[in-house]
Amino acid sequence: MTLIPPCAARVGDMLETVATPSLTIDLDAFDANLAAMSAYAARHGVALRPHGKAHKSSEIAKRQVEAGAVGVCCQKLSEAYPFARAGIGSIHVSNEFVGADKLAMAVELASHVRLSVCVDALSQVRALGDAAARAGVTIDVLPEIDAGQHRCGVTSEDALLALVDGIAEQRALRFAGIQAYHGGIQHVADWSARKSEANRAADIASGYLRSLDARGVRCGVVTGGGTGTVEFDAASGVFTELQPGSYLFMDGDYGGIGWSGELRWRHSLFVLSTIMSATRPGMAVCDVGLKGLAVDSGLPRSVHWLDTNTAPALSYVAANDEHGMLQAQHDADADFAAFAGERLRLPPGHCDPTVNLYDEYVCYRGERVTDIWPIDARGLSR
Amino acid sequence: MTLIPPCAARVGDMLETVATPSLTIDLDAFDANLAAMSAYAARHGVALRPHGKAHKSSEIAKRQVEAGAVGVCCQKLSEAYPFARAGIGSIHVSNEFVGADKLAMAVELASHVRLSVCVDALSQVRALGDAAARAGVTIDVLPEIDAGQHRCGVTSEDALLALVDGIAEQRALRFAGIQAYHGGIQHVADWSARKSEANRAADIASGYLRSLDARGVRCGVVTGGGTGTVEFDAASGVFTELQPGSYLFMDGDYGGIGWSGELRWRHSLFVLSTIMSATRPGMAVCDVGLKGLAVDSGLPRSVHWLDTNTAPALSYVAANDEHGMLQAQHDADADFAAFAGERLRLPPGHCDPTVNLYDEYVCYRGERVTDIWPIDARGLSR
Numbered sequence: 135m136t137l138i139p140p141c142a143a144r145v146g147d148m149l150e151t152v153a154t155p156s157l158t159i160d161l162d163a164f165d166a167n168l169a170a171m172s173a174y175a176a177r178h179g180v181a182l183r184p185h186g187k188a189h190k191s192s193e194i195a196k197r198q199v200e201a202g203a204v205g206v207c208c209q210k211l212s213e214a215y216p217f218a219r220a221g222i223g224s225i226h227v228s229n230e231f232v233g234a235d236k237l238a239m240a241v242e243l244a245s246h247v248r249l250s251v252c253v254d255a256l257s258q259v260r261a262l263g264d265a266a267a268r269a270g271v272t273i274d275v276l277p278e279i280d281a282g283q284h285r286c287g288v289t290s291e292d293a294l295l296a297l298v299d300g301i302a303e304q305r306a307l308r309f310a311g312i313q314a315y316h317g318g319i320q321h322v323a324d325w326s327a328r329k330s331e332a333n334r335a336a337d338i339a340s341g342y343l344r345s346l347d348a349r350g351v352r353c354g355v356v357t358g359g360g361t362g363t364v365e366f367d368a369a370s371g372v373f374t375e376l377q378p379g380s381y382l383f384m385d386g387d388y389g390g391i392g393w394s395g396e397l398r399w400r401h402s403l404f405v406l407s408t409i410m411s412a413t414r415p416g417m418a419v420c421d422v423g424l425k426g427l428a429v430d431s432g433l434p435r436s437v438h439w440l441d442t443n444t445a446p447a448l449s450y451v452a453a454n455d456e457h458g459m460l461q462a463q464h465d466a467d468a469d470f471a472a473f474a475g476e477r478l479r480l481p482p483g484h485c486d487p488t489v490n491l492y493d494e495y496v497c498y499r500g501e502r503v504t505d506i507w508p509i510d511a512r513g514l515s516r
Numbered sequence: 517m518t519l520i521p522p523c524a525a526r527v528g529d530m531l532e533t534v535a536t537p538s539l540t541i542d543l544d545a546f547d548a549n550l551a552a553m554s555a556y557a558a559r560h561g562v563a564l565r566p567h568g569k570a571h572k573s574s575e576i577a578k579r580q581v582e583a584g585a586v587g588v589c590c591q592k593l594s595e596a597y598p599f600a601r602a603g604i605g606s607i608h609v610s611n612e613f614v615g616a617d618k619l620a621m622a623v624e625l626a627s628h629v630r631l632s633v634c635v636d637a638l639s640q641v642r643a644l645g646d647a648a649a650r651a652g653v654t655i656d657v658l659p660e661i662d663a664g665q666h667r668c669g670v671t672s673e674d675a676l677l678a679l680v681d682g683i684a685e686q687r688a689l690r691f692a693g694i695q696a697y698h699g700g701i702q703h704v705a706d707w708s709a710r711k712s713e714a715n716r717a718a719d720i721a722s723g724y725l726r727s728l729d730a731r732g733v734r735c736g737v738v739t740g741g742g743t744g745t746v747e748f749d750a751a752s753g754v755f756t757e758l759q760p761g762s763y764l765f766m767d768g769d770y771g772g773i774g775w776s777g778e779l780r781w782r783h784s785l786f787v788l789s790t791i792m793s794a795t796r797p798g799m800a801v802c803d804v805g806l807k808g809l810a811v812d813s814g815l816p817r818s819v820h821w822l823d824t825n826t827a828p829a830l831s832y833v834a835a836n837d838e839h840g841m842l843q844a845q846h847d848a849d850a851d852f853a854a855f856a857g858e859r860l861r862l863p864p865g866h867c868d869p870t871v872n873l874y875d876e877y878v879c880y881r882g883e884r885v886t887d888i889w890p891i892d893a894r895g896l897s898r
Contacts, residue, residue: 137601137628139594139896140620153617153898187837209838210803212521219519229838230793231803232857235535239521246519254795255856285839286793286801293795317836411612411668413636413675419668421592421613424869425897430806430835453812454699455569455868456591456611456897457667474637475614486837487806491872493895512895513875514521515807515838516535 143496147503150441150477154408155422157492158479159383159507161499163402167382171364172201174397178368181375183207183226183357188379188486190511191495192220205248207357207377208511211239216510218247226250226357228313228377230258230278230286235516237261241269250274250355252313254287256300263304274310275301276355279342281314281335291345298351311355312346314339315377320362325392332366339372361388365395385485387431404479405488406440406496407458412470418448420458420478427480428487429453440477445470450480490515525878529885532823532859536790537804539874540861541765541889543881545784549764553746554583556779560750563757565589565608565739570761570868572893573877574602587630589739589759590893593621598892600629608632608739610695610759612640612660612668617898619643623651632656632737634695636669638682645686656692657683658737661724663696663717673727680733693737694728696721697759702744707774714748721754743770747777761868768865769813786861787870788822788878789840794852800830802840802860809862810869811835822859827852832862872897 142153149158175182184198187209195206195217205224208214214225225247231240240262243249253259253275266273277297280287288294294312301309316335322328339356346353359367359376367373380388383403393399405426411419427434437448437460446468452459458480462468482488490512497505524535531540557564566580569591577588577599587606590596596607607629613622622644625631635641635657648655659679662669670676676694683691698717704710721738728735739757741749746763749755762770765785775781787808793801809816819830819842828850834841840862844850864870875894879887 137597137624139597139898140617142617142898151616154615155897215519215521230801232792233536233790234533235522235524242519254793255853257853257856280795284796284799285836285841287795289795408615410614411636413662413669413671414666417666419612422897424810424812424866425872428806430811454667459667471637471639474639484806490807491895491897513873515537515804515873516521516524 142494143503143506145503145505149406149498149501149503152406152496152503154406154477155426156406156496157489158404158406159495159497160402160404161497161504163400164382167399167402168197168201170397171378171381172203175368175376176202180368180373183375183377185228185377185379186213186217186511188489189382190489190509191507192216192222192510193507194382195222196220204375210515211236211243212514212516213511214243215514218243222247224248228252228315228357230254232258237265240273241265241271244271244273245269248274250276250310252276252278253297254278256296259297259300259304259307263307266306267304272306272308275307276311276313276357278313279339281316281338281358283316283318285317291342294342295345295349298346309351311353311357312339312342313357315358315360317360320360321387321391322362323391325394328362328391329366332363333370336367336370336372343372361399362391365397380485383485385431386435386481386483389481390435401481403485404481407478407480409470409474409476409478412474416462416466416468418460418470418473420460421456422480423453423457424455426491427453427482428484428491430487431484433483434480435483436481438479440479442473442476445473445476524876525885525888527885527887531788531880531883531885534788534878534885536788536859537808538788538878539871540786540788541877541879542784542786543879543886545782546764549781549784550579550583552779553760553763554585557750557758558584562750562755565757565759567610567759567761568595568599568893570871571764572871572891573889574598574604574892575889576764577604578602586757592897593618593625594896594898595893596625597896600625604629606630610634610697610739612636614640619647622655623647623653626653626655627651630656632658632692634658634660635679636660638678641679641682641686641689645689648688649686654688654690657689658693658695658739660695661721663698663720663740665698665700667699673724676724677727677731680728691733693735693739694721694724695739697740697742699742702742703769703773704744705773707776710744710773711748714745715752718749718752718754725754743781744773747779765867767813767867768817768863771863772817783863785867786863789860789862791852791856791858791860794856798844798848798850800842800852800855802842803838804862805835805839806837808873809835809864810866810873812869813866815865816862817865818863820861822861824855824858827855827858
């Protein structure tokens with residue numbers, strides 16, 4: 135008696151038989167996004183280092199590298215393990231970390247891959263340098279500068295220079311460049327306003343680069359940027375490397391902002407759900423709520439019937455833990471009882487934390503499942 | 517080269533060395549909550565069937581049964597598998613389900629445990645009856661009545677009686693009672709208002725019971741209730757069985773409502789986090805955001821330093837994907853740089869979806885880790 139829940143789907147299944155809720159990828163849209171970002175970065179002469187925190191899957195990271203990426207970013211050290219295990223040779227941890235548990239992971243990873251990390255404090259530089267020297271590994275270090283987000287990163291040129299000097303004192307560390315990321319502007323709705331904000335962040339980075347230059351410090355890498363600003367960052371002449379993640383999937387939040395430039399992204403990520411109750415006029419209940427959809431950036435903004443063209447249009451109006459409340463858009467008396475068992479495709483409001491709720495992607499072309507990809511960094515938040 | 521992230525903690529470790537973010541349980545508070553609810557239910561002569569959706573851990577379910585629970589509830593069929601595997605003999609799926617994948621799980625579970633499920637549609641009764649008969653199993657069925665939440669459940673006495681008749685036609689199904697759950701009133705802040713709402717839900721259930729009685733149908737079980745209403749439900753004389761879940765842990769949302777009655781619950785669930793950056797006056801950044809804290813019911817409402825009494829008081833003011841933004845409560849110029857590496861205990865705003873982000877509980881007494889409990893139903897949302 136093993137008593138393991140059955141798998142959600144097998145390759146060859148039709149979407150209408152996939153168990154729900156499942157996290158699915160429309161591979162035609164996914165491939166188009168993957169190719170478009172790779173081509174865009176190549177055309178602009180910037181390195182592409184996509185962010186693994188968005189997809190948390192080594193299968194996807196391998197495809198990004200095959201398409202030309204120089205490696206991947208991770209936000210956490212533990213998150214980097216499945217990517218390293220899968221053979222991704224260059225990993226940048228785009229974040230600060232403190233503590234013995236973190237240092238142990240950093241030096242272990244650095245013995246398997248080319249590892250770079252962010253710092254914004256001298257104490258962190260010294261602890262990392264000691265740990266790396268003891269372990270006999272070399273770690274690339276990129277001080278983070280605060281490009282306007284006011285989260286992590288140094289806030290003065292003196293602080294940056296002190297870090298550069300501190301890194302130089304550590305024989306097991308190598309100053310590799312700087313990170314300038316502004317997450318807060320990625321989702322600015324107006325395209326022109328977003329462009330102005332991105333250019334302001336690039337100007338801040340430029341100022342720090344000039345101070346390094348004045349000191350005769352060569353800054354190899356300037357890394358940053360996200361899906362919302364990538365075309366401004368690529369054109370800025372400041373960044374040598376871009377870190378977008380969400381472009382592969384899109385989500386409700388990114389889908390709702392203006393895209394007036396050259397780049398357009400297709401929605402490729404959908405939660406597949408089933409209508410499981412409909413006892414009240416104008417309402418139906420589906421089988422996915424807070425445990426299958428992150429709602430920090432809002433509820434799914436659209437609801438797509440998978441198989442029926444006859445059912446009334448629905449809006450997803452509330453997420454309970456395991457239930458999604460759906461309301462008829464036009465007919466308050468619509469009876470959905472006959473649609474129990476019908477499946478819905480829901481684009482998540484925010485892709486990153488939604489991905490982190492699932493153990494696998496069910497990938498499809500047309501309506502047929504063609505791949506199952508493990509989300510092998512799911513839950514690895516240390 | 518295995519390249520697996522190291523475990524977060526071992527039994528015997530001190531909390532100050534546990535890797536972060538980790539989900540931790542204060543076992544003294546947990547034990548007090550466990551014992552208080554068991555005693556309360558026993559004193560009022562109602563069965564206790566705690567909800568496994570809150571903790572998703574068979575280790576906890578076993579302790580609840582040892583303390584007198586008649587079994588557990590699950591909200592999803594896949595969620596029931598680890599509980600069945602661990603030997604929990606009686607499981608109630610307090611929810612409707614539709615589809616071949618779900619029926620297959622129901623009949624497999626029913627061959628190992630005494631399984632009861634909810635229905636609110638005749639089509640569901642027939643599909644379940646067919647599947648159970650084919651598999652040679654018997655399933656207890658409890659029609660759900662809408663007790664005021666307007667989510668699932670029948671909305672008329674005729675609809676209930678039709679379900680009872682439909683169940684009677686299925687030789688593999690047994691009418692076992694009704695479910696009357698009103699999730700929406702669990703968090704009503706004012707204790708008296710919550711009492712009124714709970715009594716109104718119980719009155720609705722009473723009406724349905726009278727209609728069954730008038731038809732000569734014996735209703736064995738009336739199941740429902742949650743942490744917020746359990747003392748009203750126990751006193752109502754309507755419910756034979758209560759389904760609370762959050763009482764073991766508490767959370768920010770439940771902690772913020774009024775508790776004027778006999779029952780008080782202690783906070784036992786905390787996310788352990790580390791300060792990992794502090795470059796700006798009055799601000800610090802910790803290592804847990806949306807991927808380690810569900811924020812649908814708000815951010816952590818308090819921040820507790822683990823080891824220091826000298827650090828300024830902080831508020832958790834924003835959650836990014838992997839960062840928590842912390843602000844000094846009183847001193848806008850406070851410098852937190854020296855507190856990098858210090859640990860914080862954060863009570864989640866909403867326990868259920870936060871638990872669903874982690875693979876294990878790190879359990880402690882005082883400051884020492886005494887148990888690691890797998891969250892073996894984590895992610896099982898089908």
